[in-house]
Amino acid sequence: MGTQNELTLVIGNKSYSSWSLRPWLALRQAGADFQEIVVPLRQPDTKATLLGHGPSGKVPVLKHDGLVIWDSLAICEYVAELYPDAGLWPADRQARAIARAAASEMHSGFTDLRRNLFMDLRTRHDVPERVAAAAADIARIQELWTDCRTRFGQGGPFLFGRFTLADAMFAPVCVRMRGWGVELEPVPDAYVSAVLDLPAMKEWTAAAAAEPWEIDYLTV
Numbered sequence: 001m002g003t004q005n006e007l008t009l010v011i012g013n014k015s016y017s018s019w020s021l022r023p024w025l026a027l028r029q030a031g032a033d034f035q036e037i038v039v040p041l042r043q044p045d046t047k048a049t050l051l052g053h054g055p056s057g058k059v060p061v062l063k064h065d066g067l068v069i070w071d072s073l074a075i076c077e078y079v080a081e082l083y084p085d086a087g088l089w090p091a092d093r094q095a096r097a098i099a100r101a102a103a104s105e106m107h108s109g110f111t112d113l114r115r116n117l118f119m120d121l122r123t124r125h126d127v128p129e130r131v132a133a134a135a136a137d138i139a140r141i142q143e144l145w146t147d148c149r150t151r152f153g154q155g156g157p158f159l160f161g162r163f164t165l166a167d168a169m170f171a172p173v174c175v176r177m178r179g180w181g182v183e184l185e186p187v188p189d190a191y192v193s194a195v196l197d198l199p200a201m202k203e204w205t206a207a208a209a210a211e212p213w214e215i216d217y218l219t220v
């Protein structure tokens, strides 16, 4: 049994669970000490197992101090409050407002991109029709990233310079851009490389490569 205030993050397979990657990366970047429980998706017992962890029956779920927090963005906010010195939101009020808008736009939108270009860390997909179907989302994301980098990115390689929750929210999109061979303009392309070069992203990717479960989202 762990101590009462131990942090436990319940996540899906690292190969496929894009929503799980976001708070996991936030916790790693904050330097948090946390346990993780991986629940493989699309198994016969997945739904029951997930409902045993949280009320939405979805991952991610964070457990802390008797509290169960579901939903990626709510968990990211909680981590930012637990670790204020990690600077998970920009210090400047205006930059912070735009970072929240960017994180929220990701959380609530880009459905064509999410549906067509699913995250699959172990496979490079070459399906131009799927990239074409997500073209409007890809264009908007490039515009958003370029705007953030240009206006707020002077202090580092991320959207707001140093790493923030906006980057955590877009990390799975960076994976998708490379995994589906999406051609990017120079500023978004450099941004994707910066995110994928994070040691925590390499750690997540290596763990994904070692997973035994396979889901073919092209056919399911």
Ligand SMILES: N[C@@H](CCC(=O)N[C@@H](CS)C(=O)NCC(=O)O)C(=O)O
Binding pocket: 012, 016, 017, 018, 019, 020, 041, 042, 046, 047, 057, 058, 059, 060, 070, 071, 072, 073
């Ligand atoms: N809005 C939620 C979405 C969570 C979500 O859709 N998670 C997926 C996996 S990435 C899930 O748990 N699916 C399992 C299922 O539906 O059985 C969040 O941001 O956390």
